[in-house]
Amino acid sequence: MTLAEQLNAFLLSLLTGLMSGFAYDLYRVLREMLRLKKAGTFIGDLLFWLFLLVVVFGLLLVGNDGEVRFYVFLGLALGAGIHLIFFSSAARRFIYRSTYLFLRTIQIIAAGAVAFFRILIFPFRVIFFLVVWPAALGGRALCLAGRRVGRVGKGVFGPYVHRFSGGLHSLWLRLSNRWRPRR
Structure with missing residues (x-):
C-alpha cells in the first residue's frame, strides 16, 4: 500500500x-x-x-x-x-x-386521526340518535301501556287481553334489543 x-x-x-x-x-x-x-x-x-x-x-x-x-x-x-x-x-x-x-x-x-374519525362518524351518530331514541321512548311507553292495559283488562276482558298485551310487550323487547347499541 x-x-x-x-x-x-x-x-x-x-x-x-x-x-x-x-x-x-x-x-x-x-x-x-x-x-x-x-x-x-x-x-x-x-x-x-x-x-x-x-x-x-x-x-x-x-x-x-x-x-x-x-x-x-x-x-x-x-x-x-x-x-x-x-x-x-x-x-x-x-x-x-x-x-x-x-x-x-x-x-x-x-390525535388528528381520532378527531377526523369522530368528525366523520358524527352525522351517523346523530341520525342513529334521532331514529333510535324516539323508538326507544315509544317502546317504553308501549311497554308501560301494555302492562296497564293488561292489568285493567284482566278483570274486565279476561286472560285474552292480558296474553295479548304480554305478547306485544315481548315482541317489542325483541325488536328494540336489536336497535339498542351494545355497551
Missing part, C-alpha cells in the same frame, strides 16, 4: 470510530428510554456490539480490503475517543430532542 492509501484507510477508520461513538450514544439513549433491566441490558449490549462489529468490518472491507493494521485500530480508538470526549453530550441532547420531537409528532398525528 502506498502512503496515500494508508492515509485514506486511517481517515476512514477515524470516521468509522466517530460513527461508532455516535451509534454508542444512540444505543445509550435508547437503553435509558426503554429502562432496560440487567437481562435486557445484557442482550442489548450483545446485539449492539455484534451489529457494530458487522458494520465496522464491512466499512474496513470496503475501505482497505479488510486489512487490519495498527493504524486501523488507532483510527477506530481515536475516532471513538474524540466523539466521546467532544461530541457525546451534544449528540445525546440531539438524540433526545429528535426522539421527543418524533414521538410528539406521532401523538399529534394520532
Whole structure:
C-alpha cells in the first residue's frame, strides 16, 4: 500500500470510530428510554456490539480490503475517543430532542386521526340518535301501556287481553334489543 492509501484507510477508520461513538450514544439513549433491566441490558449490549462489529468490518472491507493494521485500530480508538470526549453530550441532547420531537409528532398525528374519525362518524351518530331514541321512548311507553292495559283488562276482558298485551310487550323487547347499541 502506498502512503496515500494508508492515509485514506486511517481517515476512514477515524470516521468509522466517530460513527461508532455516535451509534454508542444512540444505543445509550435508547437503553435509558426503554429502562432496560440487567437481562435486557445484557442482550442489548450483545446485539449492539455484534451489529457494530458487522458494520465496522464491512466499512474496513470496503475501505482497505479488510486489512487490519495498527493504524486501523488507532483510527477506530481515536475516532471513538474524540466523539466521546467532544461530541457525546451534544449528540445525546440531539438524540433526545429528535426522539421527543418524533414521538410528539406521532401523538399529534394520532390525535388528528381520532378527531377526523369522530368528525366523520358524527352525522351517523346523530341520525342513529334521532331514529333510535324516539323508538326507544315509544317502546317504553308501549311497554308501560301494555302492562296497564293488561292489568285493567284482566278483570274486565279476561286472560285474552292480558296474553295479548304480554305478547306485544315481548315482541317489542325483541325488536328494540336489536336497535339498542351494545355497551
